[in-house]
Amino acid sequence: xxxxxxxxxxxxxxALGEETHELLSTNSIAKKMKTKASSATDMLQKLSNKGxxxxxxxxxxxxxxxxxxxxxxxxxxxxxxxxxLVEKLGYNWDEVHxxxxxxxxxxxxxxxxxxxxxxxxxxxxxxxxxxxxxNGKIVTSESIILADLNINEEGILIGVKDASDNFLKYLNKxxxxxGDNIKILDIEPFDNSFTISSDTxxxxxxxxxxxxxxxxxQ
Amino acid sequence: xxxxxxxxxxxxxxALGEETHELLSTNSIAKKMKTKASSATDMLQKLSNKGxxxxxxxxxxxxxxxxxxxxxxxxxxxxxxxxxLVEKLGYNWDEVHxxxxxxxxxxxxxxxxxxxxxxxxxxxxxxxxxxxxxNGKIVTSESIILADLNINEEGILIGVKDASDNFLKYLNKxxxxxGDNIKILDIEPFDNSFTISSDTxxxxxxxxxxxxxxxxxQ
DNA sequence: CCCATTTTTTAGATAAGCCTAAAAATATTT
DNA sequence: AAATATTTTTAGGCTTATCTAAAAAATGGG
Numbered sequence: 001x002x003x004x005x006x007x008x009x010x011x012x013x014x015a016l017g018e019e020t021h022e023l024l025s026t027n028s029i030a031k032k033m034k035t036k037a038s039s040a041t042d043m044l045q046k047l048s049n050k051g052x053x054x055x056x057x058x059x060x061x062x063x064x065x066x067x068x069x070x071x072x073x074x075x076x077x078x079x080x081x082x083x084x085l086v087e088k089l090g091y092n093w094d095e096v097h098x099x100x101x102x103x104x105x106x107x108x109x110x111x112x113x114x115x116x117x118x119x120x121x122x123x124x125x126x127x128x129x130x131x132x133x134x135n136g137k138i139v140t141s142e143s144i145i146l147a148d149l150n151i152n153e154e155g156i157l158i159g160v161k162d163a164s165d166n167f168l169k170y171l172n173k174x175x176x177x178x179g180d181n182i183k184i185l186d187i188e189p190f191d192n193s194f195t196i197s198s199d200t201x202x203x204x205x206x207x208x209x210x211x212x213x214x215x216x217x218q
Numbered sequence: 219x220x221x222x223x224x225x226x227x228x229x230x231x232x233a234l235g236e237e238t239h240e241l242l243s244t245n246s247i248a249k250k251m252k253t254k255a256s257s258a259t260d261m262l263q264k265l266s267n268k269g270x271x272x273x274x275x276x277x278x279x280x281x282x283x284x285x286x287x288x289x290x291x292x293x294x295x296x297x298x299x300x301x302x303l304v305e306k307l308g309y310n311w312d313e314v315h316x317x318x319x320x321x322x323x324x325x326x327x328x329x330x331x332x333x334x335x336x337x338x339x340x341x342x343x344x345x346x347x348x349x350x351x352x353n354g355k356i357v358t359s360e361s362i363i364l365a366d367l368n369i370n371e372e373g374i375l376i377g378v379k380d381a382s383d384n385f386l387k388y389l390n391k392x393x394x395x396x397g398d399n400i401k402i403l404d405i406e407p408f409d410n411s412f413t414i415s416s417d418t419x420x421x422x423x424x425x426x427x428x429x430x431x432x433x434x435x436q
Numbered sequence: 437c438c439c440a441t442t443t444t445t446t447a448g449a450t451a452a453g454c455c456t457a458a459a460a461a462t463a464t465t466t
Numbered sequence: 467a468a469a470t471a472t473t474t475t476t477a478g479g480c481t482t483a484t485c486t487a488a489a490a491a492a493t494g495g496g
Contacts, residue, residue, distance in 0.1 A: 003452075003453085005452080005453060005454090025473080025474090026473075026474055026475085027472095027473065027474080035453090035454070035455090036454080036455065036456085037473075037474060037475085038454085038455075038456080038457095038474085038475070038476080039453070039454055039455075040474095041474065041475055041476085042452095042453075042454080042475095043453080045475095046452090046453095057461090057474080057475075058460090058461055058462065058473080058474060058475075085329075088336055089329070089332040089333065089336055090332065091328075091332070098326075099324065099326045099329055102323075102324045102325065102326075103321075103324060105320075106317065106320045106321060107320065108316075108317045108320075110309075111303075111307070111317055114307040114308065114309070115307065118306055118307055221482075221483085223482080223483060223484095243443080243444090244443075244444055244445085245442095245443065245444080253483090253484075253485090254484080254485065254486085255443075255444060255445085256444085256445070256446080256447095256484090256485075256486080256487095257483070257484055257485075258444095259444065259445055259446085260445095260482095260483075260484085261483080263445095264482095275444080275445075275491090276443080276444060276445080276490090276491055276492065277492095
């Protein structure tokens with residue numbers, strides 16, 4: 001059985017390498033874990049000995065197949081618990097991360113799947129992130145980022161890339177939430193800002209914000 | 219914030235002292251924690267320094283008021299989660315202890331009370347144990363043990379004193395569960411066994427079993 | 437009431453996960 | 467390509483919670 005620290009490393013290494021699957025530097029992992037490089041080295045060596053990461057001294061690390069499988073189960077648990085907290089206990093999407101961070105480490109062979117069934121097999125968590133299924137596979141309709149749309153194109157907001165507290169609070173403030181129908185009204189070339197409509201209201205968002213929003217074509 | 223080990227000690231000291239509130243020996247605490255007396259001594263000293271137990275060298279320990287308050291919140295969380303697992307996720311009452319053992323340590327100022335509300339403020343967990351309310355107080359109608367009833371008296375099974383795996387499995391086997399209406403048909407003075415009826419069926423249980431069953435008078 | 441037994445505490449060790457400081461390896465600049 | 471800067475690893479320490487072994491205190495039988 002893995003410690004919580006080990007599980008957290010696997011999860012964050014997964015998050016960092018998800019897109020590229022390139023070797024990750026010790027420093028980048030340390031930064032993500034909010035710890036020192038020396039601590040990250042210690043842990044990478046331990047995880048390497050357990051066959052959960054492929055690690056070469058001074059070169060970097062990536063998850064092994066076995067490590068990735070475990071990382072996916074943790075991501076699955078995290079996202080299912082977030083869904084539970086929002087859907088069943090009435091939390092807002094910007095309040096659930098820290099609690100799910102703890103709940104994702106509960107060990108039980110049956111709990112995760114019973115929770116999944118209780119929630120009626122959700123495919124995305126409250127932030128729109130896909131929930132790996134029982135086999136650790138992600139199966140969801142693909143999404144595009146809002147920043148890739150052109151003027152007059154529209155779609156439904158299905159997720160956010162960065163689910164940080166600050167970003168979610170910003171979306172709350174401008175009254176944008178998952179499920180909104182969003183249409184691009186104008187793109188300002190000068191600063192790459194987007195003017196969009198969501199339902200009746202009309203707002204302007206920065207290019208960075210537009211890159212953080214996932215849209216599903218209708 | 220307390221470590222899980224500290225919380226577990228408080229909870230088990232509470233469980234041991236609940237009835238008598240006498241001084242507890244280091245050995246009895248060590249046994250309950252499945253650890254060595256020297257480890258228990260270490261922890262009692264630490265908890266004493268934090269003002270959570272009253273502890274005198276070589277004499278024994280009991281919870282302080284502050285320690286008892288914390289113990290009650292952990293008991294509350296444990297019993298609410300057990301209720302969740304049985305009521306919402308469909309577990310049997312003999313399957314939930316180990317999971318609740320982990321869930322009781324989740325830290326959140328709001329989670330416990332939201333869970334309580336979601337479960338519609340249960341007063342007893344699946345084993346019939348009372349659930350402390352938001353103020354840490356236990357408010358339930360009193361119960362008596364089955365062994366104290368006389369022939370021809372009857373009542374409803376509302377709880378078990380010992381919720382050990384073996385005992386719960388035994389009750390499952392003889393098909394007795396919470397809510398059953400139980401009537402004493404006969405008490406055998408020779409071995410103090412009880413012949414009881416529950417609904418239509420009629421069974422004989424030992425005196426020890428009868429001491430483990432809580433009954434509410436109708 | 438004293439001596440043997442039991443209980444409890446202390447002392448010192450271990451493992452996990454973190455730290456700082458120093459050394460080693462790699463990368464960058466000129 | 468050498469010197470400098472950065473990154474990474476190693477070495478040694480700290481804390482928590484555990485352990486074993488030994489010392490100290492309490493208990494109880496004769």
